[in-house]
Amino acid sequence: MTPVTEQADHEFLDAARRALRAPAAASAADTAGAADPLDALGWWDLLPELADRDARAAALALFRAQGRELSTSAALGALMAQPFLAATGLSPGSLVAAIGRRSARRGEVLVVVGDVTEAALLIDRPGRGAAVLGRSEVELQPVAIAGQLAVHEVRADLSTWSPTVEEKQAEPARARGRFLGRLALALEMLGAAEGALALAVAHAAAREQFGRPIGSFQAVRHLLAWAQTDCVALESVVATAVRLDAATPPGHDEVVKALAGRNGRRICERALQVLGAIGFTREHSHHHFHSRVLALDSLLGTSTELTHALGARIRETHTDPAVRAAVLLPNPEP
Amino acid sequence: MLRITASGQDDPFRNDAWRYAEAFEAWLVSRPPALEAAARPVASYEKRVAVTSELMGVLSGEGWARYGWPAEVGGLGGDILHRAVMWEALARHGLPAMALFEHLEILAPTLVAMGDRDFVAQVLPRFLRGEERWSQGFSEPEAGSDLASARTRAIAVDGAHVITGRKIWTSWASYATWCLVLARTGTAESRHRGLTAFAVDLRAPGVEVRPIEQANGTDELAEVTFDQVAVGPDRIVGELNGGWRVAMHILAHERATFGWFRHSFLHRQVLDTIAHGSPVGDTLLGDALLDLAAVRATSHEALRAHAAGTTLGPRAAFVKLLLAASEQSVNDWVLASDPDLAVGLQDDHVAVCRQEYLFSRIVTVYGGSQQMQLDTIAKQILRLP
Numbered sequence: 244m245t246p247v248t249e250q251a252d253h254e255f256l257d258a259a260r261r262a263l264r265a266p267a268a269a270s271a272a273d274t275a276g277a278a279d280p281l282d283a284l285g286w287w288d289l290l291p292e293l294a295d296r297d298a299r300a301a302a303l304a305l306f307r308a309q310g311r312e313l314s315t316s317a318a319l320g321a322l323m324a325q326p327f328l329a330a331t332g333l334s335p336g337s338l339v340a341a342i343g344r345r346s347a348r349r350g351e352v353l354v355v356v357g358d359v360t361e362a363a364l365l366i367d368r369p370g371r372g373a374a375v376l377g378r379s380e381v382e383l384q385p386v387a388i389a390g391q392l393a394v395h396e397v398r399a400d401l402s403t404w405s406p407t408v409e410e411k412q413a414e415p416a417r418a419r420g421r422f423l424g425r426l427a428l429a430l431e432m433l434g435a436a437e438g439a440l441a442l443a444v445a446h447a448a449a450r451e452q453f454g455r456p457i458g459s460f461q462a463v464r465h466l467l468a469w470a471q472t473d474c475v476a477l478e479s480v481v482a483t484a485v486r487l488d489a490a491t492p493p494g495h496d497e498v499v500k501a502l503a504g505r506n507g508r509r510i511c512e513r514a515l516q517v518l519g520a521i522g523f524t525r526e527h528s529h530h531h532f533h534s535r536v537l538a539l540d541s542l543l544g545t546s547t548e549l550t551h552a553l554g555a556r557i558r559e560t561h562t563d564p565a566v567r568a569a570v571l572l573p574n575p576e577p
Numbered sequence: 578m579l580r581i582t583a584s585g586q587d588d589p590f591r592n593d594a595w596r597y598a599e600a601f602e603a604w605l606v607s608r609p610p611a612l613e614a615a616a617r618p619v620a621s622y623e624k625r626v627a628v629t630s631e632l633m634g635v636l637s638g639e640g641w642a643r644y645g646w647p648a649e650v651g652g653l654g655g656d657i658l659h660r661a662v663m664w665e666a667l668a669r670h671g672l673p674a675m676a677l678f679e680h681l682e683i684l685a686p687t688l689v690a691m692g693d694r695d696f697v698a699q700v701l702p703r704f705l706r707g708e709e710r711w712s713q714g715f716s717e718p719e720a721g722s723d724l725a726s727a728r729t730r731a732i733a734v735d736g737a738h739v740i741t742g743r744k745i746w747t748s749w750a751s752y753a754t755w756c757l758v759l760a761r762t763g764t765a766e767s768r769h770r771g772l773t774a775f776a777v778d779l780r781a782p783g784v785e786v787r788p789i790e791q792a793n794g795t796d797e798l799a800e801v802t803f804d805q806v807a808v809g810p811d812r813i814v815g816e817l818n819g820g821w822r823v824a825m826h827i828l829a830h831e832r833a834t835f836g837w838f839r840h841s842f843l844h845r846q847v848l849d850t851i852a853h854g855s856p857v858g859d860t861l862l863g864d865a866l867l868d869l870a871a872v873r874a875t876s877h878e879a880l881r882a883h884a885a886g887t888t889l890g891p892r893a894a895f896v897k898l899l900l901a902a903s904e905q906s907v908n909d910w911v912l913a914s915d916p917d918l919a920v921g922l923q924d925d926h927v928a929v930c931r932q933e934y935l936f937s938r939i940v941t942v943y944g945g946s947q948q949m950q951l952d953t954i955a956k957q958i959l960r961l962p
């Protein structure tokens with residue numbers, strides 16, 4: 244039984260991880276810095292090709308690599324803006340979507356992830372269309388956030404709202420953008436959770452107590468085995484969704500994202516227990532991975548919200564949200 | 578309804594599970610009477626076995642149940658994906674459980690892969706028609722998780738073997754005609770190297786089956802004793818002293834591909850309870866559905882691997898853990914939605930809910946306990962010291 248992630252996807256994942264590590268190494272060597280790793284990967288060229296299974300899998304693998312390497316980019320917003328490019332006449336990378344998030348204190352807050360200095364921003368308001376705002380029309384406030392994630396809050400005057408893309412056109416683009424965004428976030432949470440788990444597995448083999456490695460104690464082994472099971476479940480669900488894309492049932496992006504948040508948090512918690520006190524220090528990397536999972540879980544619907552909403556929807560509609568068996572067949576007809 | 582082509586050359590479904598799925602769906606939509614009879618909650622296991630056996634007779638007669646099995650042993654060709662399609666669709670159209678035909682997906686793949694060809698060609702069609710049924714005799718009173726310590730003996734006498742010993746927790750043995758028995762052919766100390774798998778006819782002299790009443794009121798389990806039961810050489814499955822391989826092959830199916838079949842019926846259970854759902858349980862239901870999505874994706878991965886001829890290996894443990902977790906979370910929600918199951922047995926639906934709820938509390942034990950699965954992952958996948 245082979246892991247669901249296919250060989251080609253793994254190769255791209257490895258390539259993406261290497262590319263994301265490269266700038267750090269390069270800037271240490273020569274202060275002039277290095278090329279944008281997304282350029283180096285040819286990532287932008289994949290964006291117009293997302294209908295193609297391999298291109299889609301490769302484009303999305305970047306996010307798993309970002310989680311694993313704790314790197315940050317504007318790729319999420321660019322991916323979510325992709326379905327709006329045709330209507331706005333912009334090219335991949337020149338438009339980045341801001342993401343709405345509800346704060347218990349401040350209501351709706353708009354955030355962008357990564358470095359967006361070169362791009363225009365897409366402000367999407369369900370029911371009212373979407374607008375493209377130039378960098379001079381918005382103010383970006385950096386948010387101090389853990390998880391080695393570059394996040395800015397967007398301040399823009401929306402009182403004189405005039406949509407660049409009318410609601411009728413924006414609606415399907417928004418649904419597509421959210422679908423892609425949720426899969427990307429799920430993969431980045433998977434990568435981050437895998438990072439935390441890898442630290443704990445290595446620690447279990449190296450750290451000795453009572454004269455033997457703690458990884459020889461069954462209680463510790465079982466914590467790690469559960470965490471690995473949660474990783475495998477998430478990987479399998481998200482890889483299937485990436486493969487099937489539009490053939491997934493309605494709301495499946497919410498299932499994927501909810502599972503990612505739930506499993507991601509559980510994996511980090513179990514890893515932390517195995518690491519012991521050292522894992523709770525600023526010096527140790529665990530908290531970067533853990534914080535990233537928490538931060539990403541808060542975007543495009545938290546796992547708590549989505550899980551509850553999924554249950555409510557199914558109870559009310561009496562439907563079954565499972566991916567249809569027939570579309571899972573290796574070569575389903577359209 | 579289905580035109581079965583004897584030649585197989587122009588069989589439209591053999592190499593096309595998608596077309597098979599569409600045709601089977603159309604057949605189910607016509608609500609065949611055998612499905613109507615089986616698609617309702619039945620508390621009595623005896624009746625459940627009877628209606629499901631009847632359904633198998635019809636499914637085989639029409640050809641549907643013969644897809645996914647090689648022609649040499651009475652099938653119509655195709656692979657496990659055909660079977661996956663069939664059972665998923667049956668569950669979706671109202672069948673509540675596989676009953677003891679679970680062994681078509683736990684035991685039978687190994688019988689076909691490792692059993693004597695002529696023997697399997699005789700017995701598989703009867704199993705598929707619901708005329709005969711199988712059970713799995715591994716566990717013993719002193720050999721639970723430590724299966725390699727099994728003591729039931731098989732002694733070679735005149736080209737045959739004579740089996741004496743005691744098996745326990747043998748699911749469905751009271752309703753079965755056959756049992757695949759793991760018996761010791763090596764020395765008492767030979768552990769997993771000295772075991773052989775035998776197909777034993779439970780109707781033979783010297784076999785006694787004693788049903789065990791379970792905590793959920795059913796009698797799925799039984800104790801089976803063998804007193805000098807003779808079995809011929811064609812009843813050896815796999816090699817002499819190769820029983821461990823046979824057992825591992827079966828358990829890999831029970832842990833991995835079986836997740837697909839079992840979880841299809843958990844979806845059924847969700848749909849059958851949904852009318853009782855209330856907003857209070859929405860998060861529990863959402864959680865259960867996440868767990869089911871995980872089983873669906875991982876078990877489907879196992880189906881595809883098996884169809885491609887790959888051995889299932891230690892990754893089967895993941896599916897087993899995820900299946901048990903989903904069975905428990907689905908039933909957590911069922912209990913929250915329909916607390917009647919805790920206090921009364923008003924009708925068959927409540928009785929079955931209660932059976933299933935209580936059963937879900939022990940699913941972390943059968944087929945290798947949760948602790949054994951976690952050990953497997955820690956050792957063989959994480960390679961912990």
Ligand SMILES: Cc1cc2nc3c(=O)[nH]c(=O)nc-3n(C[C@H](O)[C@H](O)[C@H](O)COP(=O)(O)OP(=O)(O)OC[C@H]3O[C@@H](n4cnc5c(N)ncnc54)[C@H](O)[C@@H]3O)c2cc1C
Binds near residue numbers: 749
């Ligand atoms: C519903 C049901 C159906 C079954 N059907 C069949 C069947 O059809 N055929 C068949 O052969 N058997 C069947 N079994 C038996 C099943 O395979 C055994 O119950 C199982 O292998 C565990 O054995 P045991 O019950 O003797 O528990 P034990 O092995 O005694 O274990 C008891 C507890 O101790 C734990 N434990 C044991 N050893 C260790 C260890 N080394 N490390 C950590 N924890 C440990 C176990 O995880 C478990 O929690 C069935 C069981 C059930 C409940």
